[in-house]
Every structure is written in structure tokens, then in C-alpha cells.
Amino acid sequence: MKIGIIDDDISFSTQLKNKISLYFENTVIDVFNEKFETLNLMEYDYLFIDIMLLQVSGIELAKKVKNKQTKIIFVSANEALVYDCFDIHLYFFIRKAFYEEDFNRLLSKIEKDEAESNKHYLIDEKNHQYIRYIDIYYIQSHRNICTFYTKDQEFQQYTTLKKCAEHFCSNIAFYKINSYTIINFKYVTKINHQSVTLLNQYTFNVSRKAKDLIEKYHTYRRYIQ
Structure with missing residues (x-):
């Protein structure tokens, strides 16, 4: 170090x-x-x-x-x-x-x-492939495939965003901002009720249903401090 x-x-x-x-x-x-x-x-x-x-x-x-x-x-x-x-x-x-x-x-x-x-998520049981929670920038779904995005890699898994939300959004760092995207608050650089920008410069629209987004983000910020 x-x-x-x-x-x-x-x-x-x-x-x-x-x-x-x-x-x-x-x-x-x-x-x-x-x-x-x-x-x-x-x-x-x-x-x-x-x-x-x-x-x-x-x-x-x-x-x-x-x-x-x-x-x-x-x-x-x-x-x-x-x-x-x-x-x-x-x-x-x-x-x-x-x-x-x-x-x-x-x-x-x-x-x-x-x-x-040190927390890991099992991406591929057959090949024993894991991904660290902390490395996930965001998760996006397309039909029955979810893609997990990190800084340098992408991982895919046959699952629904609903199942991912049940798993990840119980963790204070993750939040479902629309019907196809879950973000990690750790990598947020700009946030409001309409959009969220992450450290990799990607910007996502926020659903009207995500009414407690800002409150959840501030809860996360208080937790990590």
C-alpha cells in the first residue's frame, strides 16, 4: 500500500x-x-x-x-x-x-x-465464476439475461432483473433505478430524480417509480461515513 x-x-x-x-x-x-x-x-x-x-x-x-x-x-x-x-x-x-x-x-x-x-456473487456455477459486489458498477437486463458491468469487464447470467433486485437491493449499496437497471451507489458521481451518472461517465434515466432514490443514496452515504 x-x-x-x-x-x-x-x-x-x-x-x-x-x-x-x-x-x-x-x-x-x-x-x-x-x-x-x-x-x-x-x-x-x-x-x-x-x-x-x-x-x-x-x-x-x-x-x-x-x-x-x-x-x-x-x-x-x-x-x-x-x-x-x-x-x-x-x-x-x-x-x-x-x-x-x-x-x-x-x-x-x-x-x-x-x-x-470480500462478498462475492456466483455468476457461473458450472465454471465456478464469481464477481465481487464492490466491483459491480451496474446491472442491466435484456429479456432473461442480466449483464454485470465492472470497470473493465462484463459478465452475463441467465436470470431476471427481478431476481437480481431481490438479491442485490437488500444491500444498501444497490438500487433499482428503472425496469432494466440496478446501480451501485459507490460509483455515483451525479444524481437527481431524473438521471444518475456513474464514475465511468455512463448516465441512466430514473423511473418515476424510484421516488426514494435520493433518500436511499443519502442513507448509503451516511452509512459509509
Whole structure:
């Protein structure tokens, strides 16, 4: 694992590095206190970024991170700035005033995500082929075939969307948005009552029957935080 800390507060960044090293074994931790615009941030699993950097906006710096697998964790002394982060696929927000409390909540979230990532769905019983829940972006049906879409692959199974909904939508991360599509809230970047856009830039129409979509999405967001 590789973790980066971007903060011009040398004292706090050192404290954060020491804290991280207590909980994550076999981890490379890089600390950057200056020259932020020249950094190559492509290879990190987690990035802790102070929003209020003197040299550059932490939010703008996060937008330059092209690796969609990197989990962005903003850190700030001003918790109101969390509302400026909605354009970022944010993983977590740490308030410096409540650093210990929020760091423990972050650890709990990571544990939940790891537990979720270990859940598998049997796609093909004959060939013993499984797919991880956490990897599924969305599921779409055509007649009696459902296609499961991940970042790089597609898997098909002879089943109905109704059966998939019974199985997956009992999980807080999944939601049936129309008569042929189930989405994973984990990969939502834009959402309203008319449409949903996922991390892969695909946009889907929302059925009028999906009246509790926004409520379910916010429930999911509260759960993972």
C-alpha cells in the first residue's frame, strides 16, 4: 500500500504519518509539505490532502488525480469546506479539530469497505465464476439475461432483473433505478430524480417509480461515513 500526505503544516503532517504507521503495516507513506503542483500523484492508494494549502487549492489538486482507484481524504481546520468538495469523488473528510475522532471513523469505514469487498456473487456455477459486489458498477437486463458491468469487464447470467433486485437491493449499496437497471451507489458521481451518472461517465434515466432514490443514496452515504 502507498499513502501520500499533502499538507504545508509540517507538525500535523508528521503527527498524521505517525498515526497512519500504527494501523497500516507494510505501507509506504510519503509526506509533501511544498511544491505541490509538481507532484506525481498517480500511484497512491490513499491521499490525505489539506484543503487550505497556501500554494494551491487542495480541491484543485485533488481534481488532477486521474487514478480513479485513489481514495481522496480531505483534511481541514474549517469543517464548513466539506460543502466545497461535492465535485470530488471524496472518500472521507477529517476535521483537524476532531482529528482523533474522525481518524477512528475513517478506520471503521475502511474496515467496512474491506468486508464488503470480500462478498462475492456466483455468476457461473458450472465454471465456478464469481464477481465481487464492490466491483459491480451496474446491472442491466435484456429479456432473461442480466449483464454485470465492472470497470473493465462484463459478465452475463441467465436470470431476471427481478431476481437480481431481490438479491442485490437488500444491500444498501444497490438500487433499482428503472425496469432494466440496478446501480451501485459507490460509483455515483451525479444524481437527481431524473438521471444518475456513474464514475465511468455512463448516465441512466430514473423511473418515476424510484421516488426514494435520493433518500436511499443519502442513507448509503451516511452509512459509509
